[in-house]
Amino acid sequence: RKEVEQDPGPFNVPEGATVAFNCTYSNSASQSFFWYRQDCRKEPKLLMSVYSSGNEDGRFTAQLNRASQYISLLIRDSKLSDSATYLCVVSRWDAGNMLTFGGGTRLMVKP
């Protein structure tokens, strides 16, 4: 089983739609959680950290469920510019806090 699993997609949604991605992680020693965004042929960039109580940044909401070992990302009112691959990233305290990346979920927002 992969340490961090994501549905690769693509998720094709119209502008203005709400879309949600889930990510599951296998190791209960996982400590920190992040969503990164990667545009086509560009480097990954931090979108947001994910906190235990859940957190929101504008149209983006991230949630963590430690009991079920998954994190989610909700995007409201999708824009064309949201089209990208969203990478779920997890670090483990028992692995030197190294980051492990999921394979990413591709989102395509259409007019």
Place this chain on the structure above:
Amino acid sequence: ETGVTQTPRHLVMGMTNKKSLKCEQHLGHNAMYWYKQSAKKPLELMFVYSLEERVENNSVPSRFSPECPNSSHLFLHLHTLQPEDSALYLCASSQDQGLGSGANVLTFGAGSRLTVL
């Protein structure tokens, strides 16, 4: 500009060539990383340096040789590569490595796209 600069951006080399990838960060970070990104695969961690000391070598073949002369510069020396080594090589830096919340958030360079013929 992210503060992490990689050169060259594109590199084509034969299997017998020797080349190097260079990474420089201007963020005052203490940790630097090499990642490999192949098509349809997750980012794979290759090497980690913290305060110029290698702290992680993720079972990478010896044809890849990292060098970290100081906390701002990181090199990846390449020799006798195979076609399956063709990939995007991403350098990243973080404030620290494994020292608390947010300290390991990565800033990536734009990557060096390598093609091995």
